[in-house]
Amino acid sequence: xxxxxxxxxxxxxxxxxxxxxxxxxxxxxxxxxxxxxxxxxxxxxxxxxxxxxxxxxxxxxxxxxxxxxxxxxxxxxxxxxxxxxxxxxxxxxxxxxxxxxxxxxxxxxxxxxxxxxxxxxxxxxxxxxxxxxxxxxxxxxxxxxxxxxxxxxxxxxxxxxxxxxxxxxxxxxxxxxxxxxxxxxxxxxxxxxxxxxxxxxxxxxxxxxxxxxxxxxxxxxxxxxxxxxxxxxxxxxxxxxxxxxxxxxxxxxxxxxxxxxxxxxxxxxxxxxxxxxxxxxxxxxxxxxxxxxxxxxxxxxxxxxxxxxxxxxxxxxxxxxx
Numbered sequence: 001x002x003x004x005x006x007x008x009x010x011x012x013x014x015x016x017x018x019x020x021x022x023x024x025x026x027x028x029x030x031x032x033x034x035x036x037x038x039x040x041x042x043x044x045x046x047x048x049x050x051x052x053x054x055x056x057x058x059x060x061x062x063x064x065x066x067x068x069x070x071x072x073x074x075x076x077x078x079x080x081x082x083x084x085x086x087x088x089x090x091x092x093x094x095x096x097x098x099x100x101x102x103x104x105x106x107x108x109x110x111x112x113x114x115x116x117x118x119x120x121x122x123x124x125x126x127x128x129x130x131x132x133x134x135x136x137x138x139x140x141x142x143x144x145x146x147x148x149x150x151x152x153x154x155x156x157x158x159x160x161x162x163x164x165x166x167x168x169x170x171x172x173x174x175x176x177x178x179x180x181x182x183x184x185x186x187x188x189x190x191x192x193x194x195x196x197x198x199x200x201x202x203x204x205x206x207x208x209x210x211x212x213x214x215x216x217x218x219x220x221x222x223x224x225x226x227x228x229x230x231x232x233x234x235x236x237x238x239x240x241x242x243x244x245x246x247x248x249x250x251x252x253x254x255x256x257x258x259x260x261x262x263x264x265x266x267x268x269x270x271x272x273x274x275x276x277x278x279x280x281x282x283x284x285x286x287x288x289x290x291x292x293x294x295x296x297x298x299x300x301x302x303x304x305x306x307x308x309x310x311x312x313x314x315x316x317x318x319x320x321x322x
Contacts, residue, residue, distance in 0.1 A: 245259070258306070
C-alpha cells in the first residue's frame with residue numbers, strides 16, 4: 001500500500017502575524033474561514049478567494065474550511081431547512097470555485113463541543129479543559145426538548161443526498177466531525193456521530209469519495225476505540241484529521257499535552273502514514289501554558305506550537321524507519 005501524506009495544518013486566527021509564525025514553524029496548511037463581516041447566508045467566492053490568496057502570500061495553503069455552519073434547521077429537518085440548505089450548497093460551490101478542497105462539519109444540534117471546566121491543572125501547572133458528564137447532565141433541556149436519533153439520521157440522509165452531488169461536481173470533500181463528547185442523549189438531544197459503526201452508517205448513506213470523515217483523534221479516544229485500527233479502517237475516507245490527546249473516557253476526560261495523554265501518538269501517526277491517509281492534519285486542543293491568557297481554552301498558541309514540533313518529529317521518525 002502506498003504511504004500516506006500528512007500535511008500539518010493549523011487553525012488560523014485571521015491575522016497576518018500568525019501566518020508568518022506558521023510559516024516559520026514549518027506548517028504548510030491553514031484551516032480557516034472568511035472574516036466575520038463576510039459570513040453572510042452564502043459565503044461568497046470573492047471573500048474566499050481573498051483569504052486563499054492572503055494565505056498563499058506566506059507560502060501556505062488554505063485547504064480546509066472549519067466554519068461554514070450547518071444550521072440546526074438542517075440538522076433537525078424542520079421548517080426553513082431547504083432555504084438554509086440552498087445557501088449552504090452555494091457556499092460549497094464557491095469553495096470549489098476558489099479551490100478550497102475540504103469542508104469540516106458536524107451533526108451536533110444546539111451544543112457544539114462541550115466542556116465543564118477550562119482550567120484543570122495538568123503538567124507543570126498548565127491548564128486544560130475537562131468534561132464531566134454527570135455535572136453537565138444536571139442542566140435543563142433546551143428549547144428543542146427531546147430529539148430522537150432517527151430524526152437526526154433522516155435529516156443527515158436528506159442533507160447528504162443534496163450535498164454530495166454538488167461536492168462531487170465542484171471538487172469539495174465533506175469531512176464529518178465526531179460528536180464531542182460522543183454520548184447520547186445530552187440533555188434530551190441525541191448525538192449520532194459517536195462510534196465507528198455510526199460513521200460507517202453515515203458513509204454508506206451516500207457512498208462517494210466526497211463523503212468522508214474528520215478523524216478527530218481526541219473524540220475517537222473518548223470512545224475508547226483502538227485508534228490505529230480505526231484509522232486504518234477508514235483510511236480512504238479520512239479527508240482531515242485533528243491530532244489530540246487526553247486522559248479518561250467520554251463520561252469524564254481531561255485534555256493533555258499531545259505527548260502526555262493516554263494514546264500512543266507514534267503508533268497513531270504511523271497508522272495514518274502506513275494506512276495511506278493523505279490529508280491535512282492540525283494539532284487540536286492543547287493546554288494553556290505559562291505566560292498565556294486562557295481566553296480561548298484549548299487554542300492558546302504555545303501548546304499547539306509544541307504539538308507542531310512533536311508531529312514533525314514523529315513523522316520524520318516514521319519515514320526514516322521505513
